[in-house]
């Protein structure tokens with residue numbers, strides 16, 4: 001694999017290790033004294049949608065050694081309340097700790113466009129804006145936007161026009177088509193990067209015998225995510241790629257870099273041991289020959 005392609009769009013991060021959207025919410029527990037901020041290159045906020053979402057009813061999550069399954073359902077305050085909180089300075093502490101990536105979603109074409117217009121005056125506070133086109137846990141939005149290819153392409157161009165100066169990232173999953181072809185569409189629309197992959201639709205029974213129809217994440221996702229990153233890189237040498245899915249160790253992260261990722265992101269690992277971010281960051285620094 002030739003990784004020497006000169007890509008124009010790159011995220012300048014202290015270390016290319018990112019906290020994924022969702023599992024760490026809006027950063028709350030990062031206020032703990034010993035949270036390893038020095039090893040976090042960027043923090044992705046939980047997806048904010050146009051309208052407030054209450055999320056799904058419990059049980060919402062089930063975790064075992066090899067996997068996590070969740071059906072949170074994008075619980076969030078909605079863009080209007082989010083902007084109020086942002087203006088009130090509630091996230092200022094987080095901006096001081098690290099670079100922040102905003103994750104946005106919507107339930108329709110119009111909502112995606114509207115949310116982009118609303119965020120524009122604040123966009124320069126964020127390192128990048130990631131659009132969630134792949135949440136499997138909501139009825140509309142996410143995956144269903146991609147299902148209508150022509151509409152999705154139109155939307156990508158529209159968002160690119162609204163946010164003409166921002167680093168735009170599309171978060172893609174492996175459902176709803178070949179992810180490498182979706183990434184090509186993203187690239188052709190002038191976007192800068194992709195995050196690959198989101199959770200994969202799964203189903204499990206918890207210890208109480210309750211069925212959880214949700215999204216699968218955690219170590220069992222790693223081979224699927226590796227393959228996805230590999231295929232996306234082969235077809236899209238120019239894109240900035242953030243690898244997401246099953247990264248629990250420094251070695252997992254290195255494998256992602258070897259198949260073409262520019263940065264890695266961790267999600268479910270935070271439930272197990274957030275200190276592992278330091279081990280991952282150190283291995284990544286070592287691999288990239290950069291010991292800062």
Ligand SMILES: Cc1cc2nc3c(=O)[nH]c(=O)nc-3n(C[C@H](O)[C@H](O)[C@H](O)COP(=O)(O)O)c2cc1C
Nearest residue numbers: 020021022023047198217218244245246266267268
């Ligand atoms: C509890 C939970 C909530 C999540 N919420 C979001 C979300 O709001 N937006 C999003 O783009 N991805 C969300 N994800 C997906 C993660 O960002 C990540 O892509 C996925 O979990 C795979 O990575 P991992 O195996 O490191 O967890 C969520 C995942 C989990 C486990």
